[in-house]
Amino acid sequence: MCAMRLTGYADKFSVHPGGKIKFYINCDGPAKYDASIVRLINGDTNPRGPGFIEAAVPSAIEGTYEGVKQVVYGGSYGYVADAPQLRVESFTLQCWIWPTTPATDPRYWKHGPQGLVTKWSDGKGYGLFINEEGCAELRINGETFSTGARLRDHAWHFLAASFDAATGEVVLYHEPQVVYALDPVIPPVTATFAGKIEHSAIPLVIAGYVGHLDPSPLAYSSLPKGVVVAGHYNGKIDSPRLCSRALSRFEIEMMKAGVQPGLTERRNSGPTGALSEAIVAAWDFSDGINTLTAKDLGPYKFHAALVNCPTRALTGYNWAGTVFDWKSSPKEYGAIHFHDDDLDNARWEVSFEWDVPEDAKSRFYAAKVTTSEGDEDYVPFWVVPRLGQEQSKIAVMVPTISYMAYANEHVACNAGGAELFVYRVPIMQQQNMFLAEHREYAGSIYDTHTDGSGICLSSRLRPILSIRPKYDHFLAQAPWQYPADLHLIYWLETMGYDYDVFTDEDVTYDGLARLENYNVIITGSHPEHNSGPQLDALHNYTQRGGRLMYMGADAWYWVHSFHPAYDELGRGIVTEMRRCESGIRTWRADPGEYYHQGTGELGGMWRYRGRYLHSVAGTGMSSEGFDISTYYSRTPESLDSRVAFAFEGIEYDEKLGNFGLVGGGAAGLELDIVDTMLGSPPHILTVATSAGRHTEAYLLVMEDFGFNQQGLDGTVHPRVRADITFHETPNGGGCFAFSSIAYCGSLPWNNCDNNISKLTKNVLDYFAKDGPLPAAPAEAIRHRGRADYESPVLASSR
Amino acid sequence: MTEPLDPVPVDAELAVREYFDAKTRRYLKRVITPDLIAEQRRDPHAQHRSEPLGRLLFYFKSLPVGQQYALRLTADGRYRITDIPGPGERPADVDETDYPDTASGLHGIFLRKINDLMGKHDG
Numbered sequence: 066m067c068a069m070r071l072t073g074y075a076d077k078f079s080v081h082p083g084g085k086i087k088f089y090i091n092c093d094g095p096a097k098y099d100a101s102i103v104r105l106i107n108g109d110t111n112p113r114g115p116g117f118i119e120a121a122v123p124s125a126i127e128g129t130y131e132g133v134k135q136v137v138y139g140g141s142y143g144y145v146a147d148a149p150q151l152r153v154e155s156f157t158l159q160c161w162i163w164p165t166t167p168a169t170d171p172r173y174w175k176h177g178p179q180g181l182v183t184k185w186s187d188g189k190g191y192g193l194f195i196n197e198e199g200c201a202e203l204r205i206n207g208e209t210f211s212t213g214a215r216l217r218d219h220a221w222h223f224l225a226a227s228f229d230a231a232t233g234e235v236v237l238y239h240e241p242q243v244v245y246a247l248d249p250v251i252p253p254v255t256a257t258f259a260g261k262i263e264h265s266a267i268p269l270v271i272a273g274y275v276g277h278l279d280p281s282p283l284a285y286s287s288l289p290k291g292v293v294v295a296g297h298y299n300g301k302i303d304s305p306r307l308c309s310r311a312l313s314r315f316e317i318e319m320m321k322a323g324v325q326p327g328l329t330e331r332r333n334s335g336p337t338g339a340l341s342e343a344i345v346a347a348w349d350f351s352d353g354i355n356t357l358t359a360k361d362l363g364p365y366k367f368h369a370a371l372v373n374c375p376t377r378a379l380t381g382y383n384w385a386g387t388v389f390d391w392k393s394s395p396k397e398y399g400a401i402h403f404h405d406d407d408l409d410n411a412r413w414e415v416s417f418e419w420d421v422p423e424d425a426k427s428r429f430y431a432a433k434v435t436t437s438e439g440d441e442d443y444v445p446f447w448v449v450p451r452l453g454q455e456q457s458k459i460a461v462m463v464p465t466i467s468y469m470a471y472a473n474e475h476v477a478c479n480a481g482g483a484e485l486f487v488y489r490v491p492i493m494q495q496q497n498m499f500l501a502e503h504r505e506y507a508g509s510i511y512d513t514h515t516d517g518s519g520i521c522l523s524s525r526l527r528p529i530l531s532i533r534p535k536y537d538h539f540l541a542q543a544p545w546q547y548p549a550d551l552h553l554i555y556w557l558e559t560m561g562y563d564y565d566v567f568t569d570e571d572v573t574y575d576g577l578a579r580l581e582n583y584n585v586i587i588t589g590s591h592p593e594h595n596s597g598p599q600l601d602a603l604h605n606y607t608q609r610g611g612r613l614m615y616m617g618a619d620a621w622y623w624v625h626s627f628h629p630a631y632d633e634l635g636r637g638i639v640t641e642m643r644r645c646e647s648g649i650r651t652w653r654a655d656p657g658e659y660y661h662q663g664t665g666e667l668g669g670m671w672r673y674r675g676r677y678l679h680s681v682a683g684t685g686m687s688s689e690g691f692d693i694s695t696y697y698s699r700t701p702e703s704l705d706s707r708v709a710f711a712f713e714g715i716e717y718d719e720k721l722g723n724f725g726l727v728g729g730g731a732a733g734l735e736l737d738i739v740d741t742m743l744g745s746p747p748h749i750l751t752v753a754t755s756a757g758r759h760t761e762a763y764l765l766v767m768e769d770f771g772f773n774q775q776g777l778d779g780t781v782h783p784r785v786r787a788d789i790t791f792h793e794t795p796n797g798g799g800c801f802a803f804s805s806i807a808y809c810g811s812l813p814w815n816n817c818d819n820n821i822s823k824l825t826k827n828v829l830d831y832f833a834k835d836g837p838l839p840a841a842p843a844e845a846i847r848h849r850g851r852a853d854y855e856s857p858v859l860a861s862s863r
Numbered sequence: 864m865t866e867p868l869d870p871v872p873v874d875a876e877l878a879v880r881e882y883f884d885a886k887t888r889r890y891l892k893r894v895i896t897p898d899l900i901a902e903q904r905r906d907p908h909a910q911h912r913s914e915p916l917g918r919l920l921f922y923f924k925s926l927p928v929g930q931q932y933a934l935r936l937t938a939d940g941r942y943r944i945t946d947i948p949g950p951g952e953r954p955a956d957v958d959e960t961d962y963p964d965t966a967s968g969l970h971g972i973f974l975r976k977i978n979d980l981m982g983k984h985d986g
Contacts, residue, residue, distance in 0.1 A: 168871065170949075172949060173949065173950065173951075174950045215869070406950070478948060484923075484931060485924045489908065490932065490934055490968075491934070492942070493935050493936065493945070494936050498953060498954055501948050501952065501953060502948075502951060504951045515951075542965070692908055
């Protein structure tokens, strides 16, 4: 396999027949590449399955294109265009910072000085920095002034620097907010700079500095176009200020409050009449937290454009620990956390675009790009019917929010705990190797930033190498998410079903209208990450008689929202998620930082917002493990006449799914169980289970136990299992839950001739019929308790 | 500012961890035997291991990231042992040994970690 010299992405996940989709291709090396449109049918190269299958789709884009290298400029920052008022003669710069990597190892990918507030480049200008040794530093032209005291990481510090052009006096302050008993005093540094500030036509940058100007096409994807920012800062910045003269320490203290027009008689900027004449800019990051603008409340309104979506809604230097929702006290949330590996948009030039024919079938598609030297990439997308123009009675809901959550996941290279996590040594593919080296492609919501903080935002406007066919994930050593869902697509195609596809984002934005014209909705194998509107739509659908086939496990788990600041670029550009106090977390949000910056809603698990996982399709996540899968056995409840339709042609004692392309069985990876106390309806039928067959690599989820204990693994704990369930919903609807991520991997086995395929076909045929499902027998309609067990009080009174 | 900076302080937690790890290694060095190595080679995924092998594997799995390894799938479908790189670095092969399958690769990593363990001083 060649190095990954071809990478690309599209402007959309979903495109309607008659719509247009744009593709952005980086071709780093080869002079030419070929492009075509294909339908993807199976993405798994496992020789024990059907193998990789694609189908050519003739299109006008088919042809040879000039290879053009395109670069990702990662790392977040803010910038303000050059202006006369920013070309100060004297100045005072000040801000609060909470650095996360004040000093980096020389081997670090972006080792070097970090810009805080700078209008400096190439030895001209001025700015506050952190130098390579981790100390606060002021730069004026080519001269540097430093305290010589290292900044403590993950702690607030107040920094200020002034320069008086008339006297040449420079003063630099570094005042830690927390001072421990044995910390030395850091006195202000005073020095002299003889000369004038040399200004150049560059923007003022927050959390970086202008590295160089590049008029070549390679820098078109940088912002501002052609200005390449370097010295990305890792950490929080709060309340930066710029004044046009050297302030006294007392005046600097006054300026911490920022503009305070209410305190001055004439309602000028404040905080005092004298200071209001000196203010150039006083940014207040607590204003517009759900935007991509860092507001300047000063007289010139030098609002900074934020690039690559730094994290907001984070606690500031003044957070008191009494308010936990930024909307309730935004002034305590005036910090922005910048990361040197943030990315919201690769901003590449369009390489080609496809006008989707009006008669295009709704399916999984991809733009396929190849070179004569063996390079290859696929850029997946989905053709989705317009509302009211559905093409089938069956639809697959493609879990694109979950794809985005896992986008460019590289936990194997990112976390020392990967081996403990998966219970064996990670095995890396070409994509993992590439992503380890190209951190600018940004990570997933499972990864941490390079500074160790959790990634809570994920954009789809970048090459996402995990949403690709022919890709085995290190967790499963098999397809996961997108390529795993192609197992289902292969099965639908092989079994001759007609079906539509739509994505999570379609349901999020269209609501029930996206679902209600289908007789049955089929999920993907692992729809773990969901928006609130999507769950609302699913509930409304099943309550109104819709049928839901839940084909996987660990679904409806995490709260997601699409960041509204990107709405003008299309649907679902950036998704946000916060890992709060429970759930399976590869990182944990800090205190006070549980609310989304985009929508302001509480993040974390849906369970802790009162939406139990089990209430959506009948079962919910109970355990996970990543070594081997196993099979299901039918239970006595499978003999209930209510569910007889599902087991036609399947003997009672058959091993269901003792085969498969994911771990060798249908029950594996992540598993769901029935639990009426957590939202499974009381009338649910548990028709098959894998209880008692999992290994010690399978562990109970942490939200299901309150204190640490032994005996949580699959060999001993009764909740480590997968349950297949059926239940009716009102108005002739129903839900069938298969409850294992590995389930779909058994569908293609033996050319789809197997008992998992038969079970799935029985259910799909039953659910896809027009009209309501047959009514349950009269004896099934009775009063039920939630758990059908005796109250502990009654039991103990015997 | 010509005065040299104080050295970067050592994380107190890491110092205590090293104490714990050294104590663990003293035990593990006593129980690593040809039989134990053969037990891992027979089935790297087996779950009903002897207690010494179980403890050795837990030690290996919880090593800091800089002391971990991964397997890399090569273009011809074999496997090589790599290190776990820092941000922006490509994983580097630790040697040029090709392993025909994952089981032999996992055993290769197991042996390498034993070698690393035996080379450490334990106070």
